Amino acid sequence: MGGAVKYLAVGFLAVALAAMAFWEAGVAAEGRLPVFDTHVHYSQEAWQPFSPGAILDKLTAAGVARALVSSTPDDGTLKLYRADRERIVPILRPYRDRADMDRWFRDRGVIDYVAGRLGRGVYRGIGEFHLLYESEARTPEIRRLIRMAVARDIVLHVHSGARPVRALFAIEPKLKVLWAHAGMAAPPGMIRRLLESYPLLWTEVSFRADDIAPDGRLDPAWRKLFLDHPDRFMVGTDTYVNARWDIYRGLVEEHRRWLAQLPRKVAKAIAHGNAVKLFGAGRGTGLGD
Numbered sequence: 001m002g003g004a005v006k007y008l009a010v011g012f013l014a015v016a017l018a019a020m021a022f023w024e025a026g027v028a029a030e031g032r033l034p035v036f037d038t039h040v041h042y043s044q045e046a047w048q049p050f051s052p053g054a055i056l057d058k059l060t061a062a063g064v065a066r067a068l069v070s071s072t073p074d075d076g077t078l079k080l081y082r083a084d085r086e087r088i089v090p091i092l093r094p095y096r097d098r099a100d101m102d103r104w105f106r107d108r109g110v111i112d113y114v115a116g117r118l119g120r121g122v123y124r125g126i127g128e129f130h131l132l133y134e135s136e137a138r139t140p141e142i143r144r145l146i147r148m149a150v151a152r153d154i155v156l157h158v159h160s161g162a163r164p165v166r167a168l169f170a171i172e173p174k175l176k177v178l179w180a181h182a183g184m185a186a187p188p189g190m191i192r193r194l195l196e197s198y199p200l201l202w203t204e205v206s207f208r209a210d211d212i213a214p215d216g217r218l219d220p221a222w223r224k225l226f227l228d229h230p231d232r233f234m235v236g237t238d239t240y241v242n243a244r245w246d247i248y249r250g251l252v253e254e255h256r257r258w259l260a261q262l263p264r265k266v267a268k269a270i271a272h273g274n275a276v277k278l279f280g281a282g283r284g285t286g287l288g289d
């Protein structure tokens with residue numbers, strides 16, 4: 001490398017470093033975006049390796065101010081809730097054990113169990129549960145579940161494709177649905193059609209960071225969707241296996257990276273504001289200030 005070129009290169013590097021320092025100072029001044037994680041599980045296999053205190057520490061380290069938690073079995077959720085009633089928002093999972101997952105929507109015993117647990121009065125939703133087909137959303141058991149949710153004004157946190165969501169709203173338009181993973185495989189156009197059809201539908205985008213920002217850059221169709229419907233999206237991590245707890249902080253940061261590419265107001269709404277509107281801020285979490 002010749003002298004002049006070297007000088008230029010050093011100069012360029014200095015400018016680049018100064019720009020980076022400025023950018024980082026800007027980010028620091030704004031502070032780390034607080035996150036309301038709307039998809040957390042504290043299921044049985046996590047209880048031994050991670051105490052409730054250890055889980056709360058993980059939330060703190062990741063800058064997660066509040067979390068919607070559902071677990072198999074539900075006792076996991078209550079353990080966490082007892083450890084911090086302001087940060088943990090309990091969602092009642094219908095699965096008493098993993099075996100319930102296959103046919104819970106046709107099992108009267110499951111719905112009786114849900115009705116009994118709801119009597120505790122702490123739950124802000126029922127879920128996260130899975131519906132593979134429309135027919136699974138139309139059983140007498142699910143109709144009863146819908147009536148319970150509407151009577152208590154709590155959400156259903158549903159992992160499904162678009163069709164079961166449509167089936168649920170066809171039964172009861174007054175129902176509130178939080179659509180897990182925004183349908184997991186649903187493209188932005190399909191998510192848009194659903195959001196525009198059902199005013200009481202919200203989505204959380206756990207597991208979708210790679211679709212939203214392939215190679216780290218926010219996809220234009222997703223950006224437009226967020227800007228057109230900034231009040232309908234939330235973020236989540238989905239700690240369905242212990243390996244997800246091991247990388248918990250990284251899962252939250254994955255969302256912050258694409259959120260940082262949106263206008264600050266929209267990013268705040270998606271990171272926590274929309275969930276606060278639906279589930280409250282909790283005292284002393286920093287979200288209510």
Ligand SMILES: [Zn+2]
Nearest residue numbers: 039128238240
């Ligand atoms: Zn899940």
